Amino acid sequence: MFGFLRRRTRTRAKTGTEVPASSRTHGTGAAPARVSPELLKQVKLVELKTRGLVNTLFSGEYRSVFKGQGMEFAEVREYLPGDEVRSIDWNVTARMRRPYIKRYIEERELTVMLVLDMSGSEQFGTVRRFKSELVTEFASVIAMSAIRNNDRVGVLCFTDHVEHAVPPRKGRRHVLRIVRDLLAFAPRGTRTDLVPALEYLRRTLHQHTIIFVVSDFMADGFEQPLRALTTRHDVVAVTVNDPGEELLPDVGVARLRDPETGTTVEIDTSAHGVRATYTKLVNTELNTRRRLLRRLGIDEIVLTTSGGVVEPLLKFFRNRETRIGRRI
Numbered sequence: 001m002f003g004f005l006r007r008r009t010r011t012r013a014k015t016g017t018e019v020p021a022s023s024r025t026h027g028t029g030a031a032p033a034r035v036s037p038e039l040l041k042q043v044k045l046v047e048l049k050t051r052g053l054v055n056t057l058f059s060g061e062y063r064s065v066f067k068g069q070g071m072e073f074a075e076v077r078e079y080l081p082g083d084e085v086r087s088i089d090w091n092v093t094a095r096m097r098r099p100y101i102k103r104y105i106e107e108r109e110l111t112v113m114l115v116l117d118m119s120g121s122e123q124f125g126t127v128r129r130f131k132s133e134l135v136t137e138f139a140s141v142i143a144m145s146a147i148r149n150n151d152r153v154g155v156l157c158f159t160d161h162v163e164h165a166v167p168p169r170k171g172r173r174h175v176l177r178i179v180r181d182l183l184a185f186a187p188r189g190t191r192t193d194l195v196p197a198l199e200y201l202r203r204t205l206h207q208h209t210i211i212f213v214v215s216d217f218m219a220d221g222f223e224q225p226l227r228a229l230t231t232r233h234d235v236v237a238v239t240v241n242d243p244g245e246e247l248l249p250d251v252g253v254a255r256l257r258d259p260e261t262g263t264t265v266e267i268d269t270s271a272h273g274v275r276a277t278y279t280k281l282v283n284t285e286l287n288t289r290r291r292l293l294r295r296l297g298i299d300e301i302v303l304t305t306s307g308g309v310v311e312p313l314l315k316f317f318r319n320r321e322t323r324i325g326r327r328i
Contacts, residue, residue, distance in 0.1 A: 039180065039183060042183050043176055043179050046137070046140050046179050046183070047140075047144075047176060049137075050137070050140040050143075051144055053144075053309075053310065054144045054145050054148055055148075061314065061317035061318070062145040062146075062149060062317070065320045065321055066112075066151075066210055066234075076089055076092050076100050077100065077101060077103055078098065078099070078101075079093075079098070079101050083101050087102055087103070088100070088101050109150065109151060109152070110146070110149075110152070110209075110210060111151065111152045111153075111154075111208070111209045111210070112142065112146045112151055112152065112153045112154070112209070112210045112211075113156065113168060113201065113210070113211045114142060114143065114154070114155045114178075114212050114214065115155075115156045115197055115201065115212065115215075116135050116139060116157050117135070117158065117192060117214060117215030117216065117240070118132065118158065118159055118163060118185060118187040119159040119160070119189065119190060119191055119260055120190035120192075120258075120259035121216055121259060121260055122135060122240065124242055124259065125242055125244075125305045126242055126244030126305070127242065127244070127304075127305045128305055128306060129305055130305070131216070131240045131305055134240055134303055134304075135182075135214050135240060136179075136183065137308070137309055138212075138214060138238060138309045138313075139155065139178070139212075139214065140175075140179050141309055142212060143155075143178055143179070144175060147170060147171060147172060147174070147175050150170060152170050153168055153169070153170075153174070153175065153178070154166050154178075155178050155181070156197060156200065157185060157187065158193075159188070159189030159190060159192065159193070160189050160191040160193035161189060161193070162196055163185075163187050163188060163189065164185060165200070166181065168209075190259060190261075191260045191261065192215070192216075192219045192260060193222075194213070194215065194219050194225070195221055195222050198225035198228075199225055201229060201233075205233065208232065208233060209234070210233070211229065211233050211234065211235045211236070212236050212238055213226075213237050213238065214238040214240060215237075216239060216240050216241065217239060217289050223292060223296075226296060226298075230296055230297065235296075235298050236299050236301060237293050237298050237299070237300045237301070238300075238301045238303060239289070239300060239301070239302050239303065240303050240304075240305075241303065241304045242304065242305045242306075243306050245282065247278075247279060248269055248274065248278040248279070249269060250269055250270050251269050252270050253268050254266070254269050299320060301313065301316045
């Protein structure tokens with residue numbers, strides 16, 4: 001029974017009554033060919049909201065944290081007070097008989113990949129929204145930040161297999177296409193397996209990429225492919241939680257259904273031992289995940305359905321910027 005509870009079943013019910021895990025239906029795993037006016041309206045609302053966040057909060061932070069992959073020679077110009085002495089071009093200086101320096105510019109163009117968990121466990125929320133809605137908002141903010149800095153951005157949606165992939169490209173129209181796909185997306189699968197998605201990225205990404213893996217990470221066996229991905233790319237783990245997953249409430253005998261497997265079980269939630277064991281299992285799972293990410297050197301952004309994306313993102317940007325400043 002507790003092996004089942006370790007996966008933190010998302011559906012809770014009153015005595016003898018089973019509640020569906022989500023009102024959302026599963027479909028073909030792709031955006032519809034014809035886009036409804038309602039969907040276009042949703043896309044516009046998401047664009048307006050995320051563009052405002054990017055313009056007011058994240059424009060400088062994103063650029064300062066995610067650097068280009070090298071420096072490109074721009075010009076030679078006359079030395080000015082305050083210029084770095086190590087930049088002096090001694091050959092030109094000798095020829096012109098006054099100091100000149102070489103100026104370089106950052107090769108800014110980056111590639112960002114959003115890897116989004118769309119399994120059954122994401123169709124859950126007890127506070128303000130479903131976890132999948134929070135995933136979409138986060139992905140939209142990062143995508144808008146990327147195109148504002150003329151970077152390429154792509155998306156990969158997965159369950160226990162790769163369901164939908166959009167190659168990295170630039171431009172507003174491309175990002176609006178990504179937002180539209182995410183709002184309309186209905187996955188075929190319900191289970192979670194990160195391995196196929198991570199292996200797909202390892203095979204298809206041939207240049208350094210910033211990869212945001214957005215999931216609740218309720219899966220096994222993904223440490224080795226995740227480690228392999230970090231050797232070539234900048235991987236950031238974005239964990240998505242809901243307060244309702246942390247504590248098992250005292251509602252008497254309840255029938256619970258796992259939205260990923262469909263398995264059901266009845267337990268007496270009024271039993272103190274049951275609730276205490278559940279809490280212990282949840283804490284063990286969280287601590288194990290955090291140790292794994294620390295061991296692999298992967299930064300973690302923690303999102304919760306009771307909050308938004310602003311504070312977690314700002315905290316991530318500032319922590320990483322501080323760390324970069326210490327290394328300089």
